[in-house]
Amino acid sequence: MTDSSTDPVDRFLDAARDETAELPFRLTGVMFQYYVVCERELWFLSRDVEIDRDTPSIVRGSDVDDSAYSDKRRDVRVDGIIAIDVLDSGEILEVKPSSSMTEPARLQLLFYLWYLDRVTGVEKTGVLAHPTEKRRETIELTPETSAEVESAIRGIREVVTAESPPPAEGKPVCDSCAYHDFCWSC
Amino acid sequence: MNDNYHVFSDGRIERQDDTVRVVTDDGEKKYLPVENAEAIFLHGQLEYNTRFVSFLNQEGVAVHVFGWHDHYAGSIMPKRGQTSGQTIVDQVRAYDDPGHRLKLAKAFVDGSIHNMRSNVTYYDGRGYDFEHVLEELEDARASLDGMGTIDETMGVEARARKAYYSTFDEILPEGFVFGGRQYNPPNNEVNSLISFGNSLVYANIVSAIRATALDPTVSYLHEPGERRYSLALDIADLFKPLLADRVIFRLVNRGQLTTDDFEDDMNSCLLNEAGRKTYSKAYEKTLDETIDHPDLGKKVSYQYLLRVEAYKLKKHLLTGEEYVPFRRWW
Numbered sequence: 001m002t003d004s005s006t007d008p009v010d011r012f013l014d015a016a017r018d019e020t021a022e023l024p025f026r027l028t029g030v031m032f033q034y035y036v037v038c039e040r041e042l043w044f045l046s047r048d049v050e051i052d053r054d055t056p057s058i059v060r061g062s063d064v065d066d067s068a069y070s071d072k073r074r075d076v077r078v079d080g081i082i083a084i085d086v087l088d089s090g091e092i093l094e095v096k097p098s099s100s101m102t103e104p105a106r107l108q109l110l111f112y113l114w115y116l117d118r119v120t121g122v123e124k125t126g127v128l129a130h131p132t133e134k135r136r137e138t139i140e141l142t143p144e145t146s147a148e149v150e151s152a153i154r155g156i157r158e159v160v161t162a163e164s165p166p167p168a169e170g171k172p173v174c175d176s177c178a179y180h181d182f183c184w185s186c
Numbered sequence: 187m188n189d190n191y192h193v194f195s196d197g198r199i200e201r202q203d204d205t206v207r208v209v210t211d212d213g214e215k216k217y218l219p220v221e222n223a224e225a226i227f228l229h230g231q232l233e234y235n236t237r238f239v240s241f242l243n244q245e246g247v248a249v250h251v252f253g254w255h256d257h258y259a260g261s262i263m264p265k266r267g268q269t270s271g272q273t274i275v276d277q278v279r280a281y282d283d284p285g286h287r288l289k290l291a292k293a294f295v296d297g298s299i300h301n302m303r304s305n306v307t308y309y310d311g312r313g314y315d316f317e318h319v320l321e322e323l324e325d326a327r328a329s330l331d332g333m334g335t336i337d338e339t340m341g342v343e344a345r346a347r348k349a350y351y352s353t354f355d356e357i358l359p360e361g362f363v364f365g366g367r368q369y370n371p372p373n374n375e376v377n378s379l380i381s382f383g384n385s386l387v388y389a390n391i392v393s394a395i396r397a398t399a400l401d402p403t404v405s406y407l408h409e410p411g412e413r414r415y416s417l418a419l420d421i422a423d424l425f426k427p428l429l430a431d432r433v434i435f436r437l438v439n440r441g442q443l444t445t446d447d448f449e450d451d452m453n454s455c456l457l458n459e460a461g462r463k464t465y466s467k468a469y470e471k472t473l474d475e476t477i478d479h480p481d482l483g484k485k486v487s488y489q490y491l492l493r494v495e496a497y498k499l500k501k502h503l504l505t506g507e508e509y510v511p512f513r514r515w516w
Binding site for chain 1: 482494
């Protein structure tokens with residue numbers, strides 16, 4: 001499946017720029033969040049391990065996402081790979097229910113900006129918004145943040161192509177994670 | 187949460203606005219609040235239509251149908267929320283690898299012997315002398331290691347269950363003669379109770395497996411079935427002593443079930459409607475009992491233990507992390 005001699009970032013970009021080529025591995029925006037929060041969760045996601053959709057934190061996240069800025073945003077799909085919300089002002093929006101998930105959301109947003117820049121040649125600025133806290137943060141693509149995205153792509157590839165997930169590791173987020181009972185039952 | 191509803195009357199079951207109602211043949215109307223339901227068990231002769239089935243599908247509620255002699259007839263399962271090809275592939279791979287299949291089959295038997303033992307130990311400490319049975323169960327469990335085939339492993343299970351069932355005649359009061367397991371049809375009250383209890387455990391596990399992307403027909407101890415959800419049989423063996431058998435002991439020893447709750451047919455003996463109601467009520471109460479789960483760090487219901495078991499198996503198949511069967515730890 002993989003050719004270790006080529007950098008995953010180059011291979012991803014090659015495939016993303018060429019409509020006929022198949023992506024070397026599935027990469028979605030939310031994977032960048034999981035990569036920061038929990039690599040084991042990322043591995044489960046990559047294998048379509050289903051989760052209990054009734055978990056309160058999941059329901060809450062979807063509700064905030066659906067209701068925020070509803071009059072000023074448009075859902076835009078690009079190349080079937082990324083799905084972004086574009087504000088009237090042209091900025092790319094990422095909505096988070098709470099500021100505790102800022103770092104993971106920031107990386108996801110950076111990936112979108114990076115993808116637009118590298119694949120479609122469009123330079124955009126991002127907005128990370130916490131509607132419940134009435135707070136917005138501007139996110140920009142720089143050589144440093146680009147390097148962050150590229151290093152995350154390599155890291156994500158490592159995780160999702162592994163035969164088995166990293167072992168369970170107790171973290172504060174475990175308590176509210178939808179995979180909690182799946183992970184910790186033994 | 188995760189309530190089961192049992193319908194014993196004959197009549198119609200239908201969608202009525204955003205709920206389900208039963209209209210019995212004598213015109214009585216009963217409503218089932220299904221928003222938190224896991225499944226509806228139909229024991230009586232009931233008519234229903236596609237509107238009812240679509241509604242339950244939308245609500246994610248299963249229907250388990252029981253037919254003649256209250257035999258499990260089949261289930262109408264809500265459509266899957268999510269599927270996972272990888273899970274099915276890994277599940278079948280494990281079946282197809284003789285070593286892996288045997289290991290899982292032994293785990294199921296090992297766990298069920300432990301759980302049978304747990305019931306016997308309880309009565310051994312309450313005035314009965316079951317030392318010899320405990321030894322027999324221990325021997326059977328120890329012999330598992332040396333078994334090289336599924337058939338031999340099945341044999342160990344049968345031997346253990348026979349020893350376990352031999353305690354029933356002593357535990358249960360006079361008038362309830364067991365004399366060994368008979369089914370199709372059950373020949374006496376005790377066999378009828380075991381059959382009924384086991385079928386409820388089985389149906390609940392069918393629901394629990396559905397909550398994962400596991401295929402209920404691909405199993406390890408039992409041969410994958412054409413008409414049966416054989417993976418539910420594998421898992422049911424682990425839980426029968428905890429869920430089904432303890433209810434029998436409790437109801438019969440307290441006189442809540444008597445021989446009046448059964449009807450004799452030509453060559454069978456079955457629970458009558460009152461008996462089935464009494465049993466399923468006590469069974470549902472057992473499912474709601476909770477226990478501190480040391481791994482999960484919270485209290486969980488016995489019913490949730492079934493879900494956890496399905497999770498554990500799926501996790502094992504997907505990640506290779508060890509599968510440790512449910513062993514009663516309290």
